[in-house]
Amino acid sequence: MRTSYGLVQSSRSARPSPRKLAAVTAALALVVGVVPAASATPQAAATATAGLVPLPVLVEEDTRARPYVIRPDVSIVAPGAAAPVAELLADELRAATGYRVPVRPRGHGIRITVDPTARYTVDGAAPTAESYTLDVSHRGVAITARTPHGAFNGVQTFRQLLPAWAASPTPVKHDWTVRAVHIEDAPRFAYRGIMLDVARSFQDVDEVKRHIDVLSALKMSVLHLHLADDQGWRIEITNDGKAEGDPIDYTALTRVSGATAMNERGHRQELGRTGYYTQAQYRDIVAYARERFVTVVPEVDVPGHTNAVLHAIPQLNTDRSLPARDAGTGVVPWNGTANVGYSALDERHELTYTFVEHVFRQLAELTGGPYVHIGGDESHAMGHTRYVDFITRAVPRVQAATGVGTMGWTEYAEAGLAQGPGYWDGSVVQYWIGSGDWVRDFVAKGGKAVVSKADGAYLDQKYGPTTPIGLSWACRTDCDFPKYYNWDPTTTVSGGIPEDAVLGVEGPLWSETIRGGDQAQFLALPRAASILETGWTPAARKDVTGFTARLARLGARFAVSGVNFYESPAAAWAASLAGTDVTARRGVAARHGLGLVAAPGTKTDGRAITPDTVDTDGDPASGSALRGPLTATATCAGVVLPVTFTQAQPRDALHGAGVYTAGVEAGFTRDTTCVLTPSAGDPVSVRVRVARGGDDRADRQAPTLTVDDTVRAGTWVPLTLTGFEPGYVDIRIDGVTVYTVRADGEGRFQRHGVIPATTPTGARTITAVQGERTASAAVEVTG
CATH class of the missing domain: 2.60.40 (Immunoglobulin-like)
Incomplete structure (x- = not known):
């Protein structure tokens, strides 16, 4: 009725x-949007630091003062260099509140000031390039910094003081109040990085931008992009500016190895994702990061982890390059396994260095940052002598070609042991495992260290034995955020290094088991927050109990903004x-x-x-x-x-x-x-x-599968699916499931799929199956 x-x-x-x-x-x-933390941490709801990650240097709350209330007529006052930072804050507030939130050069409300001569201190210390002060009272908000980067940092802290629903992408009804507080803040280290491995399984531009948004809010300052590995190559390199006589067609890197990826270890047999960034797309990522004061560090791993290079470039395959080239094709076969240490460039081949110079020169020009990362890890098959020979020849040539410093993993520091003072000036070693003696020698010769010790910083490790994705070689049991919080970069390097030798910290996220941005977020967060607080907060201020309480408050903001994090x-x-x-x-x-x-x-x-x-x-x-x-x-x-x-x-x-x-x-x-x-x-x-009006829901499109009529066993081929629901789709050949892919939010998949090498030749049927939704195509498989 x-x-x-x-x-x-x-x-x-x-x-x-x-x-x-x-x-x-x-x-x-449940007070219109804010639920106090559980009784185990009752102080979290009452303190000014609740939800602040990383923890600022100084936080003082006036518990007797009235809060600041964001009303429909709110404006952001941001003259001069503060205006771009203010627009980022205004965009968030407009989306969540539905208010206009204009940015103006003068007036009252939320004021952001960038003044190179601003006089303030951070707990008694002089201001730095990234420092800021933040004051909230019932009359308004004032963020003051000497640089736009400092102002941006202050805005991120202010965002965390707001209710979690300020992160909503659509307007909601909420009480927009902020406690009265005074904050003084500056980072411990300049380099606070997260690495994304887009080589083994690709992540597209929007996914990378999403990572930048989420992690820069936690004061990440560096995004390290691992752009090439054995399984794939992800950055367009053109033939522009080639050295005279260089026979390499650099466009083959993406044409061939941009279409390959991991083909094992995915959850539910999901295939690794193929693809690459055009130079325009890469510049877009760099610009997007720069607007959020994040420096991009590009990595192409050499001399090892180079199977994708050797698969694409015939001229680099020699009698000394590894693995051995195929006699019929003149290149090594593609390899989508998780094996490491088997591939290597020929360190005696002059064209190897021509290739390295050309690639890194273009990367440096595209990025405009202070470093390029040459990898240098796990070159097991070529042996110690050959490896040291390569690094000692490649590093000065890369530095000369790019005009910037080089970074490399722990192993590359060994190549400088026989060198003199100043050899590593302007360079950085990224410590992940191995001898602390190499790191101390490196910094003694002018370099700096970024610390990413595998058992407390590698974000690709499982949280525990039942986590369905991730590896477990570095951390085998309890690998949750407290373990990733309880270490210090000065002592985690074997034997220790001084504070002034540390450039910062980084959490690498390798992608052997990751398929897509949602799975990357799941493994990264909340552990990335642990690492970024280690890079920001003074060691004496760190406390895992307090961090846990603050993180517990931040989780609702993650959820509201659509972040897929591990709910520890x-x-x-x-x-x-x-x-x-x-x-x-x-x-x-x-x-x-x-x-x-x-x-x-x-x-x-x-x-x-x-x-x-x-x-x-x-x-x-x-x-x-x-x-x-x-x-x-x-x-x-x-x-x-x-x-x-x-x-x-x-x-x-x-x-x-x-x-x-x-x-x-x-x-x-x-x-x-x-x-x-x-x-x-x-x-x-x-x-x-x-x-008024009726139901305007569109009928679902009938599913389709598009693939070439003729395909070769053991190769990757273009594969397009439409008309499916978002989620997993089984790919079957003659009724046998060979792997899965995931349709996006529009029910599409448009990348490459692999035809397994074991597929019999002749007429075959490829079918995509998702419940009752199916689509098929007849193909001719050749050997």
């Missing part, structure tokens, strides 16, 4: 009386609620979302959100600030309706809870107001606007 007073209740929902759990047995006080059981993740206005079709009974709940570490049966403390339900056990079920009701036009909770991506082995939509089944005949009441905490009011 349907009512007629402004609201039509769906026939699928009976009208219940409101249910409220007592506060002592309910979740926590080591943290009691806070929860948060916001309302959402609704546009409904007149008289049409449907589900309408009235609110959003960010509650990391939880799950839902549709009726309630509860902590997920078990690992027997297909996803990891987690931690939550909720102590019991969270339910809700909604009162719309005097009718009390039950609220149910849904997720766009249910929590599973590789995805967190994300954001729940709190919705009702109802139809509306006129504009009204609904009051969403959680089982504990204050209600939130949302508007329902009724619009």
Whole structure:
């Protein structure tokens, strides 16, 4: 039966009386968006540092002062060099609040000042290029810095002081208040890096930009891009500016090895992702990073990890290059395995150095940064003598060709042991494993060290034995964020190095098991936050208990912004609620979302959100600030309706809870107001606007599969799927599943797929299968 007073209740929902759990047995006080942390860390909700990662040098809160409130007429005052930074903040506030948030050169509100002569101190010390002060009172906000980079850092801290829903990509109803606080801050180290391996499995431009957004908010200052490895080559190199007599066609690097990737170790047999960046796309990434004060360091690994190079460039295959070339093709076969140490360039071949100079010259010109990274790790097959010969010849030639410093992994420091003082001036060694003696020799000869010790910084390691992706050679048991927090770069290098020898820290994220940006986020976060705080916060201020409490508050912001992070059981993740206005079709009974709940570490049966403390339900056990079920009701036009909770991506082995939509089944005949009441905490009011029109949902497209008519066994071929649902799609040859791929948000896959070398020749059928949705193509397989 349907009512007629402004609201039509769906026939699928009976009208219940409101249910409220007592506060002592309910979740926590869900106060229009902020849930205090669990009782294990009660101070987190009351301190000014709650949610601040990395921890600033000095934080002082005036608990008696009124907070600052962001109102619809808010503006950001940012004259001169502060304006670009202000626009980044304004973009976020506009999206979440729906306010105009103009950026003006003068006025009142949120003021950002860049003044090279600004007089302030950071806990008594002189200001630096990245330092800032931040003051919040009921009258306004003031961020002061000597450089735009410092102002950007101050803005990131201010963003963390805001409610988690300030990160929402769409407008929400929330109380936009900020505590009164004074902060003085500056980094410990200039280099605070994260490395993305896009060589083994590619990540596209948008995915890389997403990483930059998320990690620069944690004050990452360097993005290290691992652009080439045995499995693939990911950056366009042109033939422009070739040395006289150079016979190499550099466009083959992407034409051939841009179409290869890992073909093992993916979750659910997902194939590694192919692709590459054009030079225009790479410049776009660099510019995007620069706007967020992130320096890009490009890496092409030499002399090892070069199978993709040798597969693409015949002229580099010699009797001494490794592995041996195929007699028929003149190049090495592609290799999509995770094997390491088997490939190497010929260190006696002059064309090897012509190639190295040309590639790094273009990379340096495209990047415009202070370093290029030459790799230099795991060149096992060529032996010690050959390796040292290559490095000692390549480093000065790369430096001369590029005009910038070189970086390399621990092994490349060994090549300087026999050299004199100043040999490593302007260069950097990245310590990941091995002898501390090499590192100390390196810095004694003018270099600096970036510390990435594998057992506490490698982000590609499993969190624990049941994590479905990741490796475990460096960290085998408890590899959660506390372990990645509890180390120091001056002591983790065997034998220790002085503070002034350390340029900074980096968390490398290798991609043997990663397929796509969501899986990269899952392995990186929250452990990347541990590493970045180590690079920022003074050692004396670091404390894993305090970090855990602050991180637990930050988790809701991650969820609201769509970050797929590992919801560690080591943290009691806070929860948060916001309302959402609704546009409904007149008289049409449907589900309408009235609110959003960010509650990391939880799950839902549709009726309630509860902590997920078990690992027997297909996803990891987690931690939550909720102590019991969270339910809700909604009162719309005097009718009390039950609220149910849904997720766009249910929590599973590789995805967190994300954001729940709190919705009702109802139809509306006129504009009204609904009051969403959680089982504990204050209600939130949302508007329902009724619009005319029918259902405009488009029919789903029939699935299609496109592949070449003739394909060769053992090669990668263009593969396009359309008309599928987002998610995994089985690829079968004659009915046998050979691997999976993932369709994107539009149900498409457009990369390369591999025809296994074991595929029999002759007429075959390739089929894409996703539940009842299938598409097939007949092909002729050749040998």
